Amino acid sequence: MRIRSVLSAAVMAIATTFASTQALAQETFTLRLAETWGPNFPIFGDTTKNFAERVEKMSDGRLKVRIDSANKHKAPLGVFDMVKAGQYDMGHSASYYWKGKVPETLFFTSMPFGMTAVEQWAWFYHGGGMELMQEVYEPHNMLSFPGGNTGVQMGGWFRKEIKTLEDLQGLKMRIPGFQGEVFAEVGVNPTNIAPGELYTALERNTIDAVEWVGPALDLRLGFQQIADYYYTGWHEPATELQFLVNKKVWEKLPADLQEIMRIAMRTASYDMLIHSQHANAEAWATIKEKHPNVQIKQFPKEIFQAMYDANEKLLAEAAEGNEQAARIIESQENYLNQSRAYTDISTRAYLNTMTEVE
Template sequence: MRPISSRLSMILGCLLLAVSLPLVAAEKVYRLKLAETWPPNYPILGDTTKNLAAIVEKMSNGRLIIRIDSKNKHKAPLGIFDMVKAGQYDIGHSASYYWKGKDPNALFFTTMPFGMTTPEQYGWFYYGGGLELMEKVYARHGMLSFPGGNTGNQMGGWFRKEIKSLDDLQGLKMRIPGFAGEVFARLGASPTNIPAGELYTSLERNTIDALEWVGPALDLRMGFHKIAPYYYTGWHEPAAELHFLINKKSWDKLPSDLQEILRVAMRSVAYDMYAQSYHENSESWSKIRTEFPDIKVKSFTGEVLDAMQKANMELLAERAAKDPLAKEIIDSQATYLEKARAWTSISDKAYLNSLDD
């Protein structure tokens, strides 16, 4: 009977081995490198990538690890597109409109002047064909792109003097980059871009007359409210959505469960960033108006807004005329905005207007 009992014990040992091995044997660890445009520990925007890495690691039980490199590490805050495209990084966290020099149609997936609010734009991205159009643009570059977190409505900026009419915009030196800067230029202003670290001094020394940054949550620490008494409400970035860029080959290497974990995690932390932005803006605006009660919140006059809208429409028409995909995206956004805004008008807008502030 010995041989049999010996075989039995070997079979039992073998089964024990099989039961104890799997967790070690099955769970290959995947490591992805993420480059973000922001400095280390940047509020809200940097929290979003940290949240992503944390929940992905927990959900995958340690099988998917994301290492985050901030601007200080990779030294190329506006090189994310190239680095992810080349596979130097697997993931990027940045803003799509930074890449309009790489692909003019990247412009449309962050926010547009006089465009959709955040809930309207999430409707467009996820239920109105926006995500598919964004995929179409980035597929040409071997990348995937997903919404990456919303700042909410951005303020129109800090002005040292009140803007009462179009005349006040003539020659106005303002830090306002991108498409909104082009709109301002058509109205006779002189838009410039200036690095973040030099903004306060430039405004203080009248090198510029005005600037836009983000909103109370990120403006407060910059101190602009101490030297510019007019805080204009927004028109140019009603729903700035960051994005995650992913190298297609890096994505394809992941097993499907980890792809889904990454996809859902990106979607969830992006929405979270919107809630966090709302929260931090509320808190910071409360501080600013308490400590600096003389800050005057202004909206541009009808004359100025009409001229801006006209310039904006002209610029969009020029882009649409040049490129069929640009036209497809612009038309999709315009059609969506019309329906969504009609709903906003009888829901949130009517509600807010029916109450005293």
Template sequence: MKPLHSKTEKALAAFACICLSAVLSFSALAAEKTYRLTLAETWGPNFPIFGDATKNMAAMAEKMSNGRLKIRIDSSNKHKSPFGVFDMVKSGQYDMGHSASYYWKGKVPNTLFFTTMPFGMVASEQYGWFYHGDGMALMEEVYAPHNLLSFPGGNTGVQMGGWFQKEINSVDDLEGLKMRIPGFAGEVLAELGASPTNIAPGELYTALERRTIDALEWVGPGLDLRMGFHKIAPYYYTGWHEPATELQFLVNKRTWERLPEDLQEILRVAMRTAAYDMYIQNAHASAEAWEEMTAEYPDIQVKQFPDDVINALRSANTKLLANYADNDAQAKKILDSQQAYLNKIRRWTSISEEAYLQGQ
């Protein structure tokens, strides 16, 4: 390298050093910058299991980023709109949300397919579809026009069929039944004459106690015990409608794009880990709660819906799905993908987990 002789060369070299120093300083500052995000959740403050998922996610993201990513969580008592999370994150009022995709079916009908479907996949199968099948790509396709990204946010596994004030002995008993049940299952019950409705979690007990509704489904023992439904409704039915209820983390797309790549990946890992941990936590909590419920409230009657009711529900479900597919190309694409994946993976589930359980 030849020595610098002219004043111009020396000046240029000095300028280059200054520029390089500035770039390095800027990079260091960018790496140290703290990104503060806000998250609105559908649940109330300190809501068990569901609320734990958001807290766990935020804590992991902050720790893995060495404090560069901080997420403030606002529960429904703060933002006052448990079913407004979609709009608040879409508009940028909040950077993130935690809720359930099927709550938005009135706004964007095809969002309902990403929570769970009656007679559909169980949790292990559905996670396979999300992460190794078409699920994530299809979900991105549905949410992209709304400036949103959606990620799995925690699974409840198979949900119980609900708490009922009276027994269901035939299809006729569904006629006029007022029941809190969201998502596609509500449409299925409406097809058989019931009156489904959706009610915010904090209002469920009062609605059932005052007979504003005749029945409700929530989740399972792990969450139902704390809600106290067993004190006001004697019949606890097994599930058909939500075999793998996946909550969601919503992220404003502009917020996501402003994050450095390493923080995007940290957030992605934190959401995925928190979601799976919620699945395990809920299973554990339900086992413990069911033991407590049966010991302290032996009059709880666990029921299965009669075969004719299940057959009618299945027929109505099939009919409604066909209508969706006939009238919406995107819905057909999603439903075809889910059914193809279920057909493939259920063959394995049948000779593994199902066969094992039947053998016991």
């Protein structure tokens, strides 16, 4: 009896040590993520799903991400607040949605006449962009990371061709946010309408034009059936979504899981541009084949110039008396100038060359 009880105590002690070591090594985390998008929203929603799958696989199940779409949390534009307050551990959204709360968050999604996706990532990772973004999110107890790029968004669907600035006066267009403000400066009457009502609004002339994303997402809403003019983009040349992570949650993760998160978010961000390119090319082929009424149009130079000037004016206003905004705008403008000079002799020259051969 004595031997057995001593043994038993020793075994217990060792077993406890063993279990706690194992528990430490195997400690699992489940992060709850709130996304702005509805369930099964194409491309955007695939980005969070792929991210969650990869994180789980890379961590051998130690880190799980449970995604709640907008139908679940009912607050598509509440992601900032919910992650800040710790109601959710992380979020997937777009930084420019928070400009009403924190004006400097505007600059981290895409700016009119701004950088392309490749230029913007170069700015984030090599040109000080990540540091500036972190400076903006730090006081809100969150980390922000690039979360997926749509590429150049199309300039929108118009029922009438736009030939002069005159044609824009009083034109009712669905175009939200800062981009809408730029359009307003040149005479457009920007409105925001829920996605589910856009088609009817355009069909019944409640609005004259609508900006959405690009062929892949636009095709699903059916605009090609009721609008003939599809304009090229200028207002969101590289819309970058955003992963938000609550800082306290981040700090609880061990270094290896933080790195797994960091690399999985980084890959997800790149991957979304590639997915968008594929899906947009496929959808554009469909539109061309099945809706030959659709014509690609570019705004005339006069309109681009007016919008460019309006954008400059609004940026100057945003910088006025806001030292942080001024620094971010300056950083982006300098980076864009240097980066675009190279893009022009490389990618742009190449793409134009290809239109010269048959």
